[in-house]
Amino acid sequence: MEEEKCLECPHHVECGGKNIELVKRLSEKMITEEEAYYVSELFKALSDMTRVRILFCLLGGEMCVCDIQELVGVTQSAVSHQLRTLKQAGLVKYRREGKSLYYSIADSHVSTMLATGLEHISE
């Protein structure tokens, strides 16, 4: 079999070369490094058990920090640190009412991701 050498990606001659077109096509409309970074940062905010539990609390409606602390069962400081991470990732928002801060889910994407994640592990 007369093998034709591929100058651009010689590797694929070895690999069979079948996917050269696919690879080239995809690499053009591939997600950018920047997008991939932000997406991974978003999921990183969802990658901790305490934060997941906080978010599932908030699915029931807005809640102040001390109530979250009560439900999740970790220290005030830990909750506060984690809420900051969630806020920075755009997953929660808050409003002040007197001495208390009421946190809530930022938008419907968050609920969707949590629901989909829960579905996925239930299989």
Add this chain to the structure above:
Amino acid sequence: MEEEKCLECPHHVECGGKNIELVKRLSEKMITEEEAYYVSELFKALSDMTRVRILFCLLGGEMCVCDIQELVGVTQSAVSHQLRTLKQAGLVKYRREGKSLYYSIADSHVSTMLATGLEHISE
């Protein structure tokens, strides 16, 4: 104002006590520790830039390791390690064809989560 002491959660007398009912109701149908753990592990698998880029590659269809390596631009070893993480999280599956292993997205939940994540950061 005559304050009534709450024996169960004295804390909430200070916090206003408004949310005692909410907290109690939610804590019953709260996500379990086990579920929260698995959900967080799932998102942890999505929390790395390299793995996100791999998954977005695979949205275009199944692909062998060397093609992924080409598109993502990291070493073979790194791709392989990350594919293992993705496989363990149930995010990808694979089939063998000759010397090559063809990886693909495990199910529609994965595409949903990626799409929702990408939407979320685009705002």
Add this chain to the structure above:
DNA sequence: ATAATATATGAACAGTTATTCATATGTTGA
């Protein structure tokens, strides 16, 4: 059987992360 190719794996190191502790900030009522 041997060589070449495709992929996986284990160990090690550098970088990152979650919690804890102590303390600071902001709000309310007296």
Add this chain to the structure above:
DNA sequence: TCAACATATGAATAACTGTTCATATATTAT
């Protein structure tokens, strides 16, 4: 202004994670 409460923040530490390097396994062709 002061005390009490609700929450945030900074530093420190222990645990975890991703990459690299070297090597192992599996498949195919000769």
